[in-house]
Ligand SMILES: Cc1cc2nc3c(=O)[nH]c(=O)nc-3n(C[C@H](O)[C@H](O)[C@H](O)COP(=O)(O)OP(=O)(O)OC[C@H]3O[C@@H](n4cnc5c(N)ncnc54)[C@H](O)[C@@H]3O)c2cc1C
Ligand code: SF4
Ligand code: SF4
């Protein structure tokens with residue numbers, strides 16, 4: 001069995017430092033396996049979040065050698081092991097302990113987005129929907145709320161504009177609501193103003209980071225931006241689009 | 247006395263999976279204050295991992311389906327040990343509950359005419375599972391979560407309940423700790439709903455996460471409630487077997503529903519070799535017919551791969567034991583073969599089973615559109631749980647309700663796929679409603695401060711032991727328990743192993759009393775693991791003890807020494823509870839006689 005070295009950030013709100021651990025590794029192991037092995041054998045109080053171990057719950061987000069990753073979906077085969085592997089918590093959120101960060105802001109900001117409001121159902125009390133319309137929104141609803149996109153977005157990470165900008169995850173959420181075939185709520189004013197969609201300058205870092213391969217920028221943010229722009233600056237084009245069914 | 251933060255709610259819901267969320271929404275709708283606690287972040291409970299679908303006889307794909315067929319299928323799957331009233335309520339109310347989700351924003355896959363699409367699953371006579379590709383649980387939990395956050399429910403995330411508090415017979419509160427700082431939290435309430443999920447972490451190979459330590463089961467047991475059907479643990483036939491680090495991760499039954507086939511190292515479809523009598527009339531007798539069934543041909547009967555999980559799991563074990571397994575101790579599950587039948591099969595598979603495609607691609611470097619997977623059984627679901635009243639979901643203790651996987655009754659000896667997600671909705675809703683009614687009729691009780699003090703003292707003991715020389719790692723104790731349970735209380739059981747297991751559990755309990763956690767109270771997983779241990783040991787003892795009591799093979803319980811069904815056991819459930827001497831008591835209870843109307847349905851559907 002081979003061994004590998006891991007540099008894991010240990011600390012809390014007050015600060016911290018990297019601690020180095022060596023552990024044996026087995027065929028097919030992922031980064032989370034190594035972290036849990038270190039926890040079980042060497043550092044029982046090493047804090048880390050995880051649940052599904054299969055990329056489905058979005059709990060185990062961290063930065064592995066500087067890359068935003070789900071630890072449970074990052075195979076050790078795919079990273080060079082001659083050098084120590086560096087594992088740090090997400091940087092856009094305040095650290096709580098070791099690899100665990102305070103992501104509560106995401107939950108609070110979500111609550112402020114106007115909820116789903118369906119149009120009236122058909123006489124039988126249900127709705128008919130076309131699979132094609134559903135497909136478009138299903139892409140967004142794949143989101144596992146890992147918040148890795150929030151982690152890499154420079155507006156949050158470098159400029160810390162959490163008060164002004166809801167970030168890519170919540171723009172995806174908004175897009176899912178706005179494009180929902182049944183939704184009848186209007187969120188465009190809010191997105192343009194309180195939610196700060198204008199801060200996004202389409203760097204696409206979020207799309208690259210998304211483990212669910214959601215095309216965040218092209219499919220969610222840009223169409224929302226277009227809708228907002230149409231509404232506020234170009235009523236004629238907007239009217240035309242509505243008439244053309246676009 | 248250590249500092250304790252106090253909270254007061256009319257109804258407290260423990261658990262934020264499908265059942266807990268649905269219960270909280272319902273309780274809140276009646277105008278009461280509702281608090282909800284969960285061990286992880288909101289939206290990360292097990293429900294998020296459910297893949298295949300939610301069972302409800304909407305009849306959109308096959309209009310011959312209705313609640314009666316669903317009821318009969320559920321009872322047959324459970325080998326008639328189910329609580330028949332729960333099975334009836336579940337079958338009747340599931341469709342309405344699924345439609346409710348749609349009204350809250352869930353987007354299920356659609357039929358050609360724009361209705362909810364339904365897929366085939368093992369043991370369900372007609373295509374019945376509403377689904378979203380293979381991420382149905384995510385759709386469900388997100389819908390409930392996003393709806394729930396606007397209903398005025400107060401959520402305590404990353405907070406673990408470690409004890410229920412009683413006033414006389416009645417449950418009137420709960421004590422927990424929050425992970426971040428490790429501070430104790432006292433919840434005073436008029437009614438409590440437990441929705442804590444399952445017990446999978448008692449076993450080594452499992453599809454379940456660290457959360458599944460049987461907390462709700464153990465909390466209720468310690469408070470004096472009864473558990474039932476604990477011998478029935480579902481081993482899902484298809485978990486990943488390779489690489490070692492992913493062993494146990496689930497491969498959805500949806501793969502077989504979409505036409506996937508099982509074969510052994512001789513490429514034989516061994517499932518055709520062993521079809522139980524109860525299912526002979528409903529099962530295809532050739533491969534062609536089986537394929538037609540998966541493609542929606544209403545005249546065709548289901549392929550044997552879609553027989554109930556207990557049976558398929560045992561057939562796989564036999565292949566492996568008899569030397570016809572795959573290289574890593576599994577058998578082959580092949581969906582790639584459908585390219586012989588369908589144009590653009592690879593795209594079709596990716597569309598229907600996207601997360602399976604990714605799971606294998608990223609974790610095992612296997613492209614399931616091109617090659618077969620290797621799979622084997624994995625511990626998946628606890629049919630057993632807290633014994634509840636079928637209509638109200640109240641346990642045998644006043645004020646204590648239970649719903650979802652931690653409650654028992656609906657599934658009997660074996661759960662059908664898809665019947666859990668619908669269980670969460672139907673009985674989550676019912677428990678929330680009845681807990682609210684109970685809360686309206688009963689005031690707050692008296693919290694017993696001595697009890698609170700004793701619980702906090704015990705909870706902090708692992709820190710004190712950290713310095714001592716005989717302190718043990720809680721992870722090691724948990725690991726040893728899992729190894730032992732897997733070996734001795736697994737898919738195929740016998741008296742000797744089981745009795746020995748009960749004894750082993752006693753020894754492990756002694757070791758758990760020495761579990762030590764270095765470090766401080768802030769987000770300390772070693773400490774959390776030490777506090778989970780007693781729960782795991784309690785449920786393990788109940789599983790092993792109940793398995794001893796049931797001297798027959800039925801549903802999920804397979805005994806080498808009693809390999810047939812025994813008529814005498816067809817009329818009883820096994821119940822476990824804490825005796826006045828503090829020891830676990832295990833006894834058989836007669837199943838009440840089913841009403842004539844339901845009997846008739848079962849006769850008609852035979
Ligand atoms: C991989 C996988 C796939 C599945 N696929 C399907 C499927 O396709 N169809 C189907 O019907 N079923 C499926 N199941 C089964 C189904 O998902 C579960 O049985 C169901 O989701 C359980 O829901 P629940 O609400 O009872 O509990 P969970 O969703 O597990 O939630 C339990 C909650 O309780 C909390 N909790 C536990 N203990 C405590 C404590 N001490 N204090 C505070 N909170 C606590 C947890 O934090 C969590 O929030 C699947 C299961 C797995 C693992
Ligand atoms: S595209 Fe926009 S939202 Fe995404 S990372 Fe760049 S700035 Fe942030
Ligand atoms: S959009 Fe993608 S990266 Fe962002 S939270 Fe969702 S799954 Fe994670």
Ligand code: FES
Nearest residue numbers: 052053057058072
């Ligand atoms: S543990 Fe669930 S995504 Fe990694």
